Amino acid sequence: MARSVTQQRKAFNTAAAWAVGLLIFFPILWTILTSFKTEAQAINDPPLFFFFDWTLENYAVVQERSNYMLFLWNSIAIAGGSTLLGIIVAIPAAWSMAFVPSAKTKDILLWMLSTKMLPAVGVLYPIYLIFIRLGILDTRTGLIVVLMLCNLPIIVWMLYTYFKEIPGEILEAARMDGATLKEEILYVLTPMAVPGIASTLLLNVILAWNEAFWTLNLTAAKAAPLTAFIASYSSPEGLFYAKLSAASTMAIAPILILGWFSQKQLVRGLTFGAVK
Template sequence: MARNVTTRHKVTATVAAWVVALIIFFPILYTLITSLKTEPEAIAGFSLIPSGTFENYVTVQTQRDYFKPFMNSVVLAVGSTILALIIAIPSAWAMAFSPTKRTKDILMWMLSTKMMPAVAVLVPIYLMFRDFGLLDTRIGLTVMLTLINLPIVVWMLYTYFREIPGEILEAARMDGAGLWQEIVYVLTPMAVPGIASTLLLNIILAWNEAFWTIRLTTTNAAPLTAFIASFSSPQGLFWAKLSAASTMAIAPILILGWFSQKQLVRGLTFGAVK
């Protein structure tokens, strides 16, 4: 009897959850479907069954050189993330393992830099980039993204490092490990999962950053965000191709995101929700 009720409850909840999930996912799904249609099909009214052509993907590559912005996105996202990690790991390390009275203040201050609205510094940054010849360069944008995401990277690493119990470090000291051995044999292996999650989340954030990447590039260093934004001006109907480009722009990061959903919560709430 009780078991019956539970099963019925589960079926109801399942149906409701799937309906909600499919509605939310629908725009993405429909983009994927449209990308497999021909252009006339794409504007011929609602249909979930495409003719299954891959022509659009080929066209996007041959006509608009999709590969170039894609590579820019990869270089920018990965490059800025690694750069941020190199700068942030020692800091987060020091704050987690030799905290002082001011550690908390420094962390809060770092967080506060993240609150600065991008538009507020658009003018000086734009002028500086122009004067230093950094506009539309990969290097300029990489530095930019590194700085933008540095506070989040420090914070995420800090929350992970802080969870490494102090007693383990003391045990290592009792066992005769010097500082270097402590780092190599004990701390690094324990810190790797946290560093990996930080890396993943930060790549996602950098990949999707859509203010500086659009404003500070034109063609050479333009990543996918700018590439897609350039489609906004209506130059005739080319939805199937647009869908193909969109699908390619979001697919890699979508898959990466699925793997990192657990860490996402922690990272984006600065450890406030686990």
């Protein structure tokens, strides 16, 4: 029998959810508001919230100083390329772990996840030398490979979880009908796990888009994404908060828009298999 929920309980849960949501969103809102202030208003004490002289001067300065579209294209290529490459590698790996019985599966998954615990700076020097030797320093190709490897454990873990919710009998029926391994993965398994794959894609695009450590250390100018675009507004002369906020707003706007329009798909994918 389902437990009834009172109106007071619903109102409390709604208010609590809004409070948490506003608390999380406030830094983003403050960054957006600061981007429309002058430098003097940005450091005003007490802080100015809505009542200030709104201006687009910071965006004009940022556009004149930096080639925003180049940074944007680099971010799209790196985030999208690393995610797609990770999916191509992770789907067969997650399939084998989910549908090929092995006593070592959990150990392998835990080992893969443990690689995320290693501080990135611990492997920066060897990777930097490898990039120099291969001639891929400050290239989108190099960053795509690095970010794919960084996020691969998360991609495999998420896909493994979704694949485990798919009945193995369906794949066995496909094999009995003559499906090859490639056809089984492409035409049977993948369409059934579309919500999970979509949420995995979205989450890893966000992770790759926000990655700063590798992008700042392995790029200079040619392949620098939006994280380097933001960092360029931190200068030895000091922080220009209004211009830094304008650059940050321009950097996060595409991913905010993507998250807003794909939120239903993201929630559906993240809860896929949670309710039986």
